[in-house]
Amino acid sequence: MKKEACGLFGIYGHPEAARMTYFGLYALQHRGQESAGIITWDGQTIREQRGMGLVADVFEERHLGHQLKGSVAMGHIRYSTTGASLIRNAQPFKVTYKGMNLALAHNGNLVNTISLREELENQGTIFQTTMDSEVIMHLVAKYMNGGTPEEAIAKACSRIQGSYSLLFMVNQKLIAVRDPWGFRPLSLGRVGDAYVLASETCAFDLLEAEYLRCLDPGEMLVIEDGRMMSHRFMEPAEKQSSCIFELIYFARPDSLVFDQEVYNARKSMGKILAQECPCDADFVMPFPDSGVYAAVGYAQESGLPFEACMIRNHYVGRTFIQPTQGMRDFSVRVKLNPVKSMIKGKRVVIVEDSIVRGTTIRTRVKQLRELGAKEIHMRVSCPPIRYPCYYGIDFSSKGELIAANHSVADIGRYLGLDSLHYITIGGLLKAVRGPENFCLACFNGAYPVLPDEGVGKLSLECC
Template identity: 45%
Template sequence: MNQNIFENEFTDGIHEECGVFGIYDLDGGEVASSIYYGLFALQHRGQESCGIAVSDTKGPKGKVLAYKDMGLVNEVFTPETLDKLNGNIGIGHVRYSTAGSSSRENAQPLVLNYVKGTLGIAHNGNLINAIELRKELEYTGAIFQTTIDSEVIAYHIARERLNCGAVEQAVARAMDKIKGAYSLIVMSPRKLIGARDPYGFKPLCVGKRDNAYVLASETCALDAVGAEFIRDVLPGEIVTINSDGIVSDTSRCNQKISRCIFEYIYFARPDSTFDGVSVYNSRIMAGRLLAKLHPVEADLVVGVPESGNDAALGYSLETDIPYGKAFVKNNYVGRTFIKPKQNQRETSVRIKLNVLKEVVKDKRIIMIDDSIVRGTTSARIVGMLKAAGAKEVHVRISSPPFKYPCYFGTDIPSGDQLIATGHTIEEIRNMIGADSLGYLEVETLPELIDEGMTFCDGCFTGNYPMEPPEDDIRGEYER
C-alpha cells in the first residue's frame, strides 16, 4: 500500500519502531499482567496498536489466547481483558507502522494456526526481501491476512517447522532466508524463543525474575516488571527458553555488527542500556559534542521534549550556560502524524507543546532537538519561542543531517522529502527561522558509544551495511 498523501506532505520527525516483550514463568505463574507492564514501559516505541498472546504449558497443548487492538496499552487492555488471558508463557507487542494501512489486522502479536499447532510472533524491524519472499509463498498457496512483513517471517517459520524437529530449528532456518533488521520473539505452546538479526540492528535483551525468564526490546521493560538484566541477545543469536531453562545457538553470530545509531540518539528510553551502553550517557555526550562543535553565546539551553532534553543538559554541562525548561508537553495528545489534514495537525502541535513565556522572554535560547526531517515541526517550534518573546533562537541538532532513507525499520522518508537533501545548512536555518543552526557531525558519532563498537549510519551517509532493495519497499510492507 502507498503511504497516505497527507502523511507524506505534513509529517515531520522520526517515528518510533516497535517494541517486543516475552516472558516464560517456569513455576507456572500467570504472565499477562507482567506483559502489560512490560509493554507499558515500551509504549514510546509504538503507539498505534498493541497486543498480547499467552499459552498455558499446563493446559491443552496448542491452545493460545490472544487479544490485540488499535490504541495505547492502557486503552486496549482492561483488568477484565487481562484476567481472560490465562497462561504462564506469553508475548506482547506495541506497534508503529512505517507506512500503509494502520489497522487491527496488522497489529501484533501474530498468531498462526498450522498443522504442527500454534505459533505466535512479535517482530521489531524491517525486511528488505519481504516482497520476494511473500511472492514465493503466495505462488505456493499461502494466503496472507495482513500487509506486514512479520507475517512473511511467521509463514517461513511454520513451513520450516514441517521439515525439522524443533521450533527453534525452524527459526534458525527462517533466519537463513530473511534479510534485514529484526528482533523476534516467537512463542510455541511450550517454548519461548528470542532471535536477533546477525547485524544487530535492533536491541533485544534477556532478564530473569525469580524462576521466570524475560525477553524485551529494552532494559527499561525489565525494570518495569522487577526482572534482573542478564545480558543482551547477541547479533545473530537464538535463545530458547523451555521448562528446563535457557539454551543458546550462536552459530549465526559471524556478521559485522551494525547497530542502529539512532537507538542511542532517539529511539530507546534514556533509562535503558543497549549492548552495554547507557542511552542517557550517549545523549549527554551528544550535547557536549554539540557544544564543542557549535558554541554560541546565549542565556538558556532548552530541549524539545522528550528526546532533546538529555542532549540539552549535556550542552549546558559543557558550556555552563544554564539548562532550563521552556516547554510544557501534554502527554495525553495522540501522535500528531496520525492527523489526516494539515489544519488538524497544526492544532495538535500547538496542543501538544506550549511555551513557558516567562522562561524565554527577552532571552537568547539554544534549542536542542534530536533531528530535523522535513523541517515543518522545527519551524513551528522556533516560531513559538519567538512569539513567546525569545530574542534569539539557536537550534542545535544531536544527529547529523538526514540525507538518505532507512530500509531497516526506521521511518526516514525518501530523499526528496528530506530537508537536508538539496539544501545547505544555511538554507535550512533560514527555512526554520532560526538565528543559527548546527548539527552533530558524522565523524563524532563513535564518541556516543563504546570504542570499537560498530553501527549503521546509512541515513546520514548512504553507506548501508547490506545492499538496499532496488525499489523502495517501505510503502508495501510494514513491521
C-alpha cells in the same frame, strides 16, 4: 515525529505471565502506539488478545485475570512504518500448523520482502496481512517438515534480509532471535525463576527484574521446561550495524540499549555539541522530551544555564479532537507551550535530537520569535539525515528529508534561526562505546544490507 517500529516483551515460567507482559508493554509504550497484543500458553491452549490503540486501552482486567491464562506469554506494541494501520496487522501474529500453535512478534523491517513474498505466492501461499512479518511465519511453516521448530526458524532466518528481533511461541517453547547485523535491541532478564525478554531494560525495571545481558547478533535463545539454551543460528555479520537512533532518540533514557546507558550517551552528545559549536547566549533549552538530555550535556559543558522554557502538556493523546482549519498550528501548540517571560529579549540555544522534515520545528521557532526572542540558535545531537532508512524508521524516501535536498545554511534560514549546527559523525561516534558497531546509513548512505529494488515504494507494513 519520528516513528520506530515496535516493542517486544516475553516471559517464561511466571504464574501471572499475562499481567507481567501487560506492564512490560506499558513500559515500552513509547516504541509503538498503534496496536498492542498479548498471547499466552497454559500447557494446552494458546490464547490471545489484540487491539488498536494504547496498551491501557486494549487490555482490561478480565483479559489479564481470567482469559489470558498460562505461565508463558509474549506481547507486542506496534508502529507501522508504511501503509495502513489495521487490526489484522496487529501482533503477535498467530497461526496453527499441523496441530502446532505458532505465534510471532517482530521488531524491525525486512528488505527482501518483495522477492520472498512473490516466491511464496508462486508456490501457493495465501497471505492474510500486509506485514513483512507474515513472510517469516510462512517460511517457518515451509521448513517445519521433518525438523524441530528451532531448525525451521534458523532456515527461515537464513532467507530473510534486514533488521529483525523476533519472539516465537511454539506451544510450550519461547524462542528469541536477533539478526546477525544486530540492528534492533533485545535483552534478557530474570524475575524470580522466570526468564524475561524485552526490547529495552526499562521494562525490567518496572517489574524489578534482573538484567542479565543483551542477546548477541545471530543468537537464538530457546526456553523450555524452565531451561534456557543458546544457539548460534547464524554467524554474526562481519560488521555489526546496531541502529544508532536507538541511542539518539528511540529508547527511553532510563534504558540500557546495546549494553549502553541511553541517558549518558545523550548527555555526551550534548557535551560534544558544545565543544564543536559553542554559542554566546543567555541559556540553553530543549523542546521536550526528545532534546532534554542532550541539552543537559550542552549546558554543563558550555557553562550556560539550563532552562525548561517549553512546557509539555502530558495529557494530549492520540484521540485529541483536531481543531478547525482556521486554527493553524494548533496541534503543535497544544503539546508544547513556552514560558513567555523567559523568552522576550533573550538569546536562546535550542538543543534538538534531530531534524527530519523540519515543519514542526519551524512552527516552534516562529512562536519564539513572536514572543520576542532576540536570537535563536539550534544545536542538533545527530548529523544531518540525508538518506532513507530501510530498517524500520519511517523516513523511507529521500524526498521527505530536508537535509537530503538542502544545505545546512538553507535549513537554518528555512527554520528561521540565527545559527544552526549539527553534531559531526565523528563527534556522534565519540559519544558511544564501540563506534564501529553502529549503522550510520541514514547519515552517509552506507547501507549494511541492500534492499530489494523498489523497496522504497513498498506498500507492505513493517513491524
